[in-house]
Amino acid sequence: MTEWLDISAGLGGHWLYILAIPPAFLYVHVVYGQSRPPVSGRFRWLLQALRWAAVGLLLALVAEPVFSLLSKRAMRPRLLTLVDLSPSMSVVEEDGNRRITQVLEVLHSADFQNFLSRTQVSHWGFAEAAHRLEPDTLSAATAGRATNLTGAMSTSLSETGDLSEVLGILLISDGGHNLGEDPVRWAEEMGVPVFALGVGAQDRYPADIQITSVRLPDGGYTGRALPLDIRIRSWGYEGRLVTLTVSEGEQTLDERPVELIGKGQTQQIAIDLKSQEAGPHIYRMAVETVPGELTDRNNQALAFTHILQDRIRVLVVAGGPTPELSFLQRSLAADSTLIVTRWVYRDSRELYGGQLASVEADLQTADVIVLVDPGPELLDGSLGEALKAHTAGGGGLLFVGGPRSLNQWDGNASVASVLPVSLPPGVGLVPELTPLALAVEGRTHPVVRPIHDNNQGVGTGAGEFSSPAGVAAVAQTDPWAERMPPLSGRVSAVEVEPSGAIVLIESAAADRTPVIVAGSHRRGRVIVALASGFWRLDLLASGSGDGPRPIRDLWRNAVKWLSVKEEPTGRVRASTERHVYRGGEEVGVVAEVQDELMRPQEYAVVTASLSGGDWVSADQVRADRTIVLSPMGPGRYRGQWPGLPEGEYSFTVDAQIADVPIGSDAGEFSVAATTVESADVRADHGLLREIAAASQGEYHPLQEWDQLRKRLMRSPRLVAENRQISLWGHWWIGPLVIGFLATEWLARKRHGML
Numbered sequence: 001m002t003e004w005l006d007i008s009a010g011l012g013g014h015w016l017y018i019l020a021i022p023p024a025f026l027y028v029h030v031v032y033g034q035s036r037p038p039v040s041g042r043f044r045w046l047l048q049a050l051r052w053a054a055v056g057l058l059l060a061l062v063a064e065p066v067f068s069l070l071s072k073r074a075m076r077p078r079l080l081t082l083v084d085l086s087p088s089m090s091v092v093e094e095d096g097n098r099r100i101t102q103v104l105e106v107l108h109s110a111d112f113q114n115f116l117s118r119t120q121v122s123h124w125g126f127a128e129a130a131h132r133l134e135p136d137t138l139s140a141a142t143a144g145r146a147t148n149l150t151g152a153m154s155t156s157l158s159e160t161g162d163l164s165e166v167l168g169i170l171l172i173s174d175g176g177h178n179l180g181e182d183p184v185r186w187a188e189e190m191g192v193p194v195f196a197l198g199v200g201a202q203d204r205y206p207a208d209i210q211i212t213s214v215r216l217p218d219g220g221y222t223g224r225a226l227p228l229d230i231r232i233r234s235w236g237y238e239g240r241l242v243t244l245t246v247s248e249g250e251q252t253l254d255e256r257p258v259e260l261i262g263k264g265q266t267q268q269i270a271i272d273l274k275s276q277e278a279g280p281h282i283y284r285m286a287v288e289t290v291p292g293e294l295t296d297r298n299n300q301a302l303a304f305t306h307i308l309q310d311r312i313r314v315l316v317v318a319g320g321p322t323p324e325l326s327f328l329q330r331s332l333a334a335d336s337t338l339i340v341t342r343w344v345y346r347d348s349r350e351l352y353g354g355q356l357a358s359v360e361a362d363l364q365t366a367d368v369i370v371l372v373d374p375g376p377e378l379l380d381g382s383l384g385e386a387l388k389a390h391t392a393g394g395g396g397l398l399f400v401g402g403p404r405s406l407n408q409w410d411g412n413a414s415v416a417s418v419l420p421v422s423l424p425p426g427v428g429l430v431p432e433l434t435p436l437a438l439a440v441e442g443r444t445h446p447v448v449r450p451i452h453d454n455n456q457g458v459g460t461g462a463g464e465f466s467s468p469a470g471v472a473a474v475a476q477t478d479p480w481a482e483r484m485p486p487l488s489g490r491v492s493a494v495e496v497e498p499s500g501a502i503v504l505i506e507s508a509a510a511d512r513t514p515v516i517v518a519g520s521h522r523r524g525r526v527i528v529a530l531a532s533g534f535w536r537l538d539l540l541a542s543g544s545g546d547g548p549r550p551i552r553d554l555w556r557n558a559v560k561w562l563s564v565k566e567e568p569t570g571r572v573r574a575s576t577e578r579h580v581y582r583g584g585e586e587v588g589v590v591a592e593v594q595d596e597l598m599r600p601q602e603y604a605v606v607t608a609s610l611s612g613g614d615w616v617s618a619d620q621v622r623a624d625r626t627i628v629l630s631p632m633g634p635g636r637y638r639g640q641w642p643g644l645p646e647g648e649y650s651f652t653v654d655a656q657i658a659d660v661p662i663g664s665d666a667g668e669f670s671v672a673a674t675t676v677e678s679a680d681v682r683a684d685h686g687l688l689r690e691i692a693a694a695s696q697g698e699y700h701p702l703q704e705w706d707q708l709r710k711r712l713m714r715s716p717r718l719v720a721e722n723r724q725i726s727l728w729g730h731w732w733i734g735p736l737v738i739g740f741l742a743t744e745w746l747a748r749k750r751h752g753m754l
Contacts, residue, residue, distance in 0.1 A: 011063055018059070021060075024056070032044050032047055035753060036753065037752060047747060047748065050747075051741075053740045054740035064728050069725070078119065078120045079168060079170055081116075081122065081124065081169075082172065083124070084199070085100070085127055087143070087295070088176045099174055102702060124152065126147075128584055146677050149183040151181075153194070156169065166192055167193075168712070169194045171196045175688045177684070193697035196697065196699045197701070200682075201683060202685050205236075205264060208293050210232070210233055211285055212232065216229075218305060218446070220305060221337055223274060226307075227270065228271040228273050228285075229268065229270055230271065231266050232287060233267070234267075238260065238262035240290065242288050246271060278307050278309040280304065280579070282302055282304050285301050286300040295681075298679060308563075312560065314367065314369075315369045316340060316372065317369065317372070317374065319405065320404065321352075322372065327534065329342055337560075341362055345378075348375060348376075367396065367562075369398070373401060374405050378415070379414065379415040380413040392524060394565035398526075398562060399415070401491065401528070403532070407429070409428075410425060419526060420518065427491055429489040429491060430491070434490040435481070435486040435487075436486065436487065436506065437478055438478050440502075441501045441502055441503070446557065447561050481507055491531065496517055498600045503517065503527075515529065517530075525564065526562075527558050527562060538552065570663040570664075573591065574592075574666075576669045581670070581672065582671070582674050582676050584643055584677060589629070590632075591636070593635050599635070602631070603657070604655045607654050609653075611625070629653070646671050650667070652664060
């Protein structure tokens, strides 16, 4: 309601212009009193009126009259009401009603409507995304595959406008949150009070059976057992026998009965899988559906692995016998998936127990070559060129430096051009204790990743690094920094190439010198270790923490990673962050773009197009499946598709510079039937309490909504508005004056007047 309180007028110019209006009108009247030729009195008055209007408007314009209109209106505070419509809201509670039904009863009650009548209410519904809704048309239907509390609150605020008018957010939810950023931290940073109403009983879980996690190694070999670990959790079916099935496509690989222990306890089932076919494999684990279950969408899970045709052939070539060589060979030989051959140089022309021709012959058949402190004869010449060709063709190269190779380092040698680092001539080793730590890139690199998560997945066979939360959790535990002894020497001057990824760094020095760097050369992968004394880690770490396992696993995982060829995709390489996702999860795609000299390409326009699967919803347009990737660093880009349903998908990534295509790449991934939401539908009122406390709001169970009256019954605020109206600055003033004068002139001309 608006009320006018006062109207006033003033002048922006001088008051003499207003006083000049009557004399000007009198002068016009006198002039038109004697016209030549004489005209009728009515026509004379018309001409005077036109002249008066033009002169008066001009004088008023320069006087600048300003009219002020003062008004006040009652401004009701704005309240954002967010209603949880995710699948967990369909859980039936002890009173026989679903959670969403309980919410609707409150929303449609006369008391609650009267409670909200003194505020401007904006209603929103949300699951993995928020959308506006009309409470009168709100039904008991739920939808979505996940719950994103942070996204819902953020979206509603961003579309509100002036936050000073927002009284707060009324959040009606069961507290489930399984997608997006931490809502407690967001609520604390935004400073807008959140008033939470909790729905559902916290100490009750509906009858359900679910596969909570799957562990499967990233790779294996044909004909060899692959350990599959399945975790099952159930409620309400104690002592019941169900059938667990493992299949690939239409083929059933394993089927066994499982007696459920219920009460929310986790059961572990171990299965050995064997595959006779090399290549990527996706396995489906499923527990039979039992009548009365909350949902059957969490009764299955997918797991991905890559099966290799045969064991990896590793050729170890050393410049001489050293403790480093002995330790490295023992570590590799203990892995049954590796076939290790060793050649050791006595001097530049002679081998221990063999001929130089033997090395060249084994180079032709090796999948991975390990150079342990090689001499100059191995880094250049015919052998150096052979190593360079081996890597360019898709072979792996592990270079472990030492005094023999680094003290006589030649940056122009053939092998030097393959490494992902640049070293000054004769760089040498600095003999000092060198404590180690994982670099930022190293925390997620496959060479060290199994040390942390052992390829553990949650319902999808994906690792701990499937989400930013997993990476953050691993970042807090670095076995290299916390439990491993230092090395005995390192290289002090290292320049990492743009394509290189630093895995381990020297943690004590201010410059954080790289120690182990991974990269690629054409189709082959390369790892370089620029330090000495790795064998000491194996000796000194025994009996403490993880023992020598990190360093042993490092070399074994390095060889396995090096054995995979880089596919020739040109200047663009792209892949999804995982092979298998749960329904509702964000599917991230990353791309690396290089220029003509294979350097990181910046300022490229990179798009990713998706095909396969089903539509997320009937109103989703086709363009949603083509996304633009955002730059994440030199030559690196990332994008994501949210909320994809179950299915097999393929994607194509294209890159352009100034509308000129420079390359493309393609890949595939799968989305499992298991959704993020179905993994746990228990009410979490504790989270709602934390959100309310962090935002200076309040929490109450839904039935106690009237406890919020004191906080939300704020009186309307009177807002004064002062509106000013002036003649100056309007575009139509000039044309109007010209129109008056032109009309007068035409009339005078038509009657032959001077």
